[in-house]
Amino acid sequence: MEKPPGSEIEIFRDxxxxxxxxxxxxxxxxxxxxxxxxxxxxxxxxxxxxxxxxHRISKAxxxxxxxxxxxxxxxxxxxxxxxxxxxxxxxxxxPHAHFRCLSCRRVEEFRxxxxxxxxxxxxxxxxxxxxxxxxxxxxxxxxxxxxxx
Amino acid sequence: MEKPPGSEIEIFRDxxxxxxxxxxxxxxxxxxxxxxxxxxxxxxxxxxxxxxxxHRISKAxxxxxxxxxxxxxxxxxxxxxxxxxxxxxxxxxxPHAHFRCLSCRRVEEFRxxxxxxxxxxxxxxxxxxxxxxxxxxxxxxxxxxxxxx
DNA sequence: TAAACTATTGAAACAAAATTTCAATAAGGT
DNA sequence: ACCTTATTGAAATTTTGTTTCAATAGTTTA
Numbered sequence: 001m002e003k004p005p006g007s008e009i010e011i012f013r014d015x016x017x018x019x020x021x022x023x024x025x026x027x028x029x030x031x032x033x034x035x036x037x038x039x040x041x042x043x044x045x046x047x048x049x050x051x052x053x054x055h056r057i058s059k060a061x062x063x064x065x066x067x068x069x070x071x072x073x074x075x076x077x078x079x080x081x082x083x084x085x086x087x088x089x090x091x092x093x094x095p096h097a098h099f100r101c102l103s104c105r106r107v108e109e110f111r112x113x114x115x116x117x118x119x120x121x122x123x124x125x126x127x128x129x130x131x132x133x134x135x136x137x138x139x140x141x142x143x144x145x146x147x148x149x
Numbered sequence: 150m151e152k153p154p155g156s157e158i159e160i161f162r163d164x165x166x167x168x169x170x171x172x173x174x175x176x177x178x179x180x181x182x183x184x185x186x187x188x189x190x191x192x193x194x195x196x197x198x199x200x201x202x203x204h205r206i207s208k209a210x211x212x213x214x215x216x217x218x219x220x221x222x223x224x225x226x227x228x229x230x231x232x233x234x235x236x237x238x239x240x241x242x243x244p245h246a247h248f249r250c251l252s253c254r255r256v257e258e259f260r261x262x263x264x265x266x267x268x269x270x271x272x273x274x275x276x277x278x279x280x281x282x283x284x285x286x287x288x289x290x291x292x293x294x295x296x297x298x
Numbered sequence: 299t300a301a302a303c304t305a306t307t308g309a310a311a312c313a314a315a316a317t318t319t320c321a322a323t324a325a326g327g328t
Numbered sequence: 329a330c331c332t333t334a335t336t337g338a339a340a341t342t343t344t345g346t347t348t349c350a351a352t353a354g355t356t357t358a
Contacts, residue, residue: 022325022334043315058337063316080229083345084315099271102280112267119286122248122259127291131251136283137268142276171305171354192344207308212345232316233344300358307352318341325334 008035008074008091015072026057030065031074040078040086040107076132081105097135103144157184157223157240164221175206179214180223189227189235189256225281230254246284252293 012031016023033050034041043062050057066087069075074091078098097115099108112135119133140147161180165172182199183190192211199206215236218224223240227247246264248257268282289296 020334024325024335026336056337059315060317060338061336064335077229080234083313085229097267099275099277101277108275110271112271114263114267115284118246118261118263118284122261122286123288126248126257127294128248128250128286129289129294130286131288133287134283134285135264135267137271137277137279138282139272139280140278145276145278169305173306173354175307205308209309209346210307213306232342302357303355305352305354307350309350310348312347313345315344316342319339321337323334323336326332328329328331 008089011091012069012072012074016068021068026061027065027068029055029057030062031069034069034075034087034089035091037089040088042084042086044084073132076134078134079107079136095133097137099137099139099141101141101144102138103140103147106141108141157238160240161218161221161223165217170217175210176214176217178204178206179211180218183218183224183236183238184240186238189237191233191235193233222281225283227283228256228285244282246286248286248288248290250290250293251287252289252296255290257290 008031009028012027013023016027029050030046033046033053033055037046037049043059043066047057047059047062050062066075069089070077074089075087076090078086078088079100080086081100094111095116096109096111099110100106115133115135119130122128123130139145157180158177161176162172165176178199179195182195182202182204186195186198192208192215196206196208196211199211215224218238219226223238224236225239227235227237228249229235230249243260244265245258245260248259249255264282264284268279271277272279288294
C-alpha cells in the first residue's frame, strides 16, 4: 500500500503537511482514485467511482480537495464543458495539448514542444512565473467535419 | 448608425438571416455593447452595462445571444474563472494568447505566430477543421511572484 | 397593409454546479 | 490519554445557466 518516494501520494502528503493541514484518509482516497482514472474526469464521475468502490466520500470533500491537488501541481483543470469543469491528473505525464471535437465531443491529446517554448520565452521576457499552460484546439474531427462546420 | 459592409453588425445580420432566424433590436444592442467593451467581460458585467445605458435586456437574452455570436466567430469564450465564463469579441483582432496572474487576476494578451503554426500543422496532419484555438499561461506576474508561487 | 405564422422576448421557474454552514469527528501534537 | 482545531458529511445556500410560457413583434404572403 505504501508508495515509493516521489510518488503522487508522497508529494501530496508533503504538500499538505507543509501547509499545516491534515492528511486524512478521505484526501488520500480521492487522490488515489484520480490517479486510477487514465482519462479526463469531472466531479460527478469521480464521486460515482468512489461510491462504486464502497467509499462514502461526500462531494463537498471532493470539491474541497481538488483545489489542493491543483495547487500542488498533481491535477489540472483541462476544460469547461457542459456547464462544469473537467480535470486530469498530470503528475508523471508530459505536458500536452488538447483537440476537442465540437460535434462528437471527442478529446485527443497531442504534444508539441513549441508550446512550452512559447511559454518559456514569455515568462523570461516578462518576468512571470509559470504555474501551468493550456493549449486547446476546438473544431471538428475528420469524421465530423462538414456536418456542421 | 449604419455600419459599413464587413462590419460585425453586417456579419451578424447575415449569419442570423442565413440561419432563418430573426434580426432583433435586442440582438443588435447586445452585439454593439460587446464591441464597445475593449476587454474581457462576463455576462453580469455586460448585463449591467446595458442596464446603465437604459436598455432593458434580460439576462436570458444575453445567454441566448452569446452562443450565436460565438458560432459566427465574432465572440470567443476566453477562460472560466470564479465559477463563470469570460468572453471577448475577436472580430478585427489578431489571434492572441493570454497570461493570467493567479494572484492579482491580471490578464495580459500576447501574440506568437508559432501557436497558429502548431494548430495549423495539427489540423493538416489529422484532417480536423479548426474552429478556434486557445492558449493560456497561468502563473504569477512579475509583481506577484514570490508571494505565493 | 392586413393577416398569418412563428421566432423572440422578459420574467419567473427550474436545474445544475459549486460553496458554505454547522455539529460531529478525528488528526496530530503535547 | 488529552487537547486543540482542521476536516468531514449532510443540508442549506449561492451562483450560473437553461427552460417555460404567455405576450410581443419580425417576416412572409396575399
